[in-house]
Amino acid sequence: MRHETRQKPNEAAAGISLPHALLFALLATSALTVSPQPAAAFELFGIRLWGSAANDEDSDIVDPMNYSVTINVPDDHDDLKKKLEAASTLKTDEDRPVSGSLGLMSKARGDREQLVAALYADARYEGVVNVSIDGRSIDDLPPDAEFRGPQPVPVVIEVTPGPKFTLGDIRLTGDAAGLTGADFGLISGGDAGSGAILKAEALIVRALKEEGRPLAEITDREIVADHNTTTLDVTLAVKAGPVAGYGETTVEGTERMDPEFTRYMAGLKRGERYSPKDIDDARERLLGMEVFNSVTLREADQLDGEGNIPVDINVTERKTRYLGIGGTVSNTEGVGLEGYWGHRNLFGRAEKLRIDGSVSGIGSNDISKLNYNAGVMFEKPGVIGPASKFFANLKTVYEHPDAYDRFSVKGGAGISYQIDKKRSASAEFSLDYSKITDSYGKNDYLIASVPLQYVYDNRNDRLNPTSGFRVLAYAEPSYDLLNSKAFIKLRGEGSAYYAPLESNRFVLAGRVAGGSILGAGVSHVPADRRFYAGGGGSVRGYSYQGIGPKDANGDPTGGLSYFETSAELRIAVTDTIGIVPFVDAGTVSNKQFPEFSDMKVGAGIGLRYLTPFGPLRVDAAIPLNRESGDPRYGIYAGIGQSF
Incomplete structure (x- = not known):
């Protein structure tokens, strides 16, 4: 996987280089969710109707330290500010104490990575994020720094969003003959957010798997950001792999449930052509029996001697x-x-x-x-x-x-x-x-x-x-x-x-x-x-x-x-x-x-x-x-x- 820039952005202030942050963004984009936590909780018949279990856990925190968070974004970026607040664990956990000064610094450094990932998800590859605790930048704080002033300790996050990038040249190489980036949402001049790239990669792999190719994958990703034109060139190397049928289906995790019947209900017939839809249907059917808490189907990373793909089913059972x-x-x-x-x-x-x-x-x-x-x-x-x-x-x-x-x-x-x-x-x-x-x-x-x-x-x-x-x-x-x-x-x-x-x-x-x-x-x-x-x-x-x-x-x-x-x-x-x-x-x-x-x-x-x-x-x-x-x-x- 290779990332390049034609003009080096202001990386020192953000604390994360473009290549590392882009990779982090691609891995983390799908995990960013809005989850504000209310202060109180209420349960009925053992089911929590509102509130968070966090309050029940606060008593276990060693050396609890309270803090307050301010996220500063230019006034004309209200939508972006909401996205950043949603991505910030400092903000969503603001009503929960951290474990001392070390806990606050660790949380702040992790939060900066999340915020840069959020900027990249919004196609802002020149964005700068500065985080300070009690008036001092986290880049200047020694590992043993302590904050002994009054609580809550002030945490200030300054964000300079930078311009939005658009997609430039799009290339699919390797076994992607007949496929174009536009088929998967990668269009020159279109959305260059890391989420759009991640989604396109998943769609490309899914399209190849729907041809019966269980080993399809993206083998390399080359992303080049041109800061003069604010465009992002994307090259994805694709490996399709051979068409295959189902091999042996193994079942793990059953206790009271008959593993042979679990295999039968999955419905993956040996030698029948592979399809990701079959895998999805098998998982839903097994969950629909209401005996399992979780069902995971994993395809092997290589074909068996007959040219088929083995599948492993891993389950955990519910109370009967x-x-x-x-x-x-x-x-x-x-x-x-x-x-x-x-x-x-x-x-x-x-x-x-x-x-x-x-x-x-x-x-x-x-x-x-x-x-x-x-x-x-x-x-x-x-x-x-x-x-x-x-x-x-x-x-x-x-x-x-x-x-x-x-x-x-x-x-x-x-x-x-x-x-x-x-x-x-x-x-x-x-x-x-x-x-x-x-x-x-x-x-x-x-x-x-x-x-x-x-x-x-x-x-x-x-x-x-x-x-x-x-x-x-x-x-x-x-x-x-x-x-x-x-x-x-x-x-x-x-x-x-x-x-x-x-x-x-x-x-x-x-x-x-x-x-x-x-x-x-x-x-x-x-x-x-x-x-x-x-x-x-x-x-x-x-x-x-x-x-x-x-x-x-x-x-x-x-x-x-x-x-x-x-x-x-x-x-x-x-x-x-x-x-x-x-x-x-x-x-x-x-x-x-x-x-x-x-x-x-x-x-x-x-x-x-x-x-x-x-x-x-x-x-x-x-x-x-x-x-x-x-x-x-x-x-x-x-x-x-x-x-």
């Missing part, structure tokens, strides 16, 4: 058993509590067993009208290939919503298949016995059905998406064995997400859903299988199942079709706090297709607090076309975005 509780609260639906126990690796091949139970309606119903659920679920992955999963479940329900009273015992078994990262499908056979009392009287049902589902999901984040969309199609042919009635339930829904700004500060989110039941009248379809709308997961501002046809007592009867839509503007106020104005609308009809003449609309605003396990959500809404029996407002709380 888990226990949890959860809850929801709403002024229209009351309080709900749930608990569950599970085992992630029952027989050593990622078999999953989960037992759960819940009670809801607390506070909104008398004790005889509470809703109870209990169930057991079993899953076994890899039954017809690594992308498949067998599942079976047994569930009993005793519930009393306004529309009906129901006791039900339902069992089912089926197969799900992950077609690729975005597409999945499932098929199930289920048998459901229920006793239901509703507007049409007391009835017993024994429903045999075959639920079928297809999902396409390219959202960038399942917990808090900012781009992409999700589409679901569902069909459930059913036959009532006790009453000799057949019908089919069809349902579809879609949601989309768009952030107009790169910062994702504003996210537009929309959802539509609809469905229809064909083949039977309302009275012949069990009440729990009809369509309803209203409540926290539907049209907010209205009571649960409160939208649609009602009987003479004003209780909902459900319908044969429905339509819902929602729109939200998710606004990030800080990195963890957001507000969400929203509008929901929906209708339910006794006819087989929705009628839009009686749409109910609700609107409100929500508060979000982002946590590692998803946003904590509180929504308040009012019905905009309220009728007799509708609540004046609704308040809902839960975990996760509303859709």
Whole structure:
């Protein structure tokens, strides 16, 4: 790797030469993140909701010394100043003491390297960074210097950014025939930041690996900075390596998990042509089994005797058993509590067993009208290939919503298949016995059905998406064995997400859903299988199942079709706090297709607090076309975005 300059910049003030700093920048650019640390912390059920564990560790620091940091950048470089503050560990750790004078000097010297790397990431190759502690430059401080003045000790960082460089000549040599720098973002006159170069190198290697060349690499990098023209010439030497298939797959780190089954679930068939996508998919599939804390796949640095590439899988396992509780609260639906126990690796091949139970309606119903659920679920992955999963479940329900009273015992078994990262499908056979009392009287049902589902999901984040969309199609042919009635339930829904700004500060989110039941009248379809709308997961501002046809007592009867839509503007106020104005609308009809003449609309605003396990959500809404029996407002709380 070679770096040159045609005009030597002011290196003494920065304390780091251009070649060394550029190399450091290329290695460190991808690690620069914004991570301000709040002073306080709060935990719930062992999960830290905000704050930093740093405060818990400060008591272990020997000879603690407090300091203050000032970063001076010219006034017309506000964006650059934010980047430098984000890169400065002195700044982000300012509320934490260091270990004496030696600790402060060490942190300051490391910080200067990070700041120069940040300048290079911004394509400023003449930038100068001066750091002084208590009025003395760190370059002039002896190794045993001590700062005995009052604390916090002042640290001042003076930054002279210098001009922004652009890319000059771009050359790819070696096995890069047919490739051009422009294909990977390296364009003459374009972004010369170290991050752009690092990204281009990764894309070049990825492109060659996608041709089935596992040993592709950048063997040399020559960067020449011309300070007279403020341009950066880049020459990258590329070695493609031969096309190869997969060799032996080895597994390390398994304890309770069967290593042979782990190898099988990775799905890297010996002799099959190598692809980095296969490696990515294998890692995601192994993590998706939920038995591993971490999964690392490493390709060997040379081919085996058959010309194939060996792959090593290194894993660490999670605890097999888990226990949890959860809850929801709403002024229209009351309080709900749930608990569950599970085992992630029952027989050593990622078999999953989960037992759960819940009670809801607390506070909104008398004790005889509470809703109870209990169930057991079993899953076994890899039954017809690594992308498949067998599942079976047994569930009993005793519930009393306004529309009906129901006791039900339902069992089912089926197969799900992950077609690729975005597409999945499932098929199930289920048998459901229920006793239901509703507007049409007391009835017993024994429903045999075959639920079928297809999902396409390219959202960038399942917990808090900012781009992409999700589409679901569902069909459930059913036959009532006790009453000799057949019908089919069809349902579809879609949601989309768009952030107009790169910062994702504003996210537009929309959802539509609809469905229809064909083949039977309302009275012949069990009440729990009809369509309803209203409540926290539907049209907010209205009571649960409160939208649609009602009987003479004003209780909902459900319908044969429905339509819902929602729109939200998710606004990030800080990195963890957001507000969400929203509008929901929906209708339910006794006819087989929705009628839009009686749409109910609700609107409100929500508060979000982002946590590692998803946003904590509180929504308040009012019905905009309220009728007799509708609540004046609704308040809902839960975990996760509303859709």
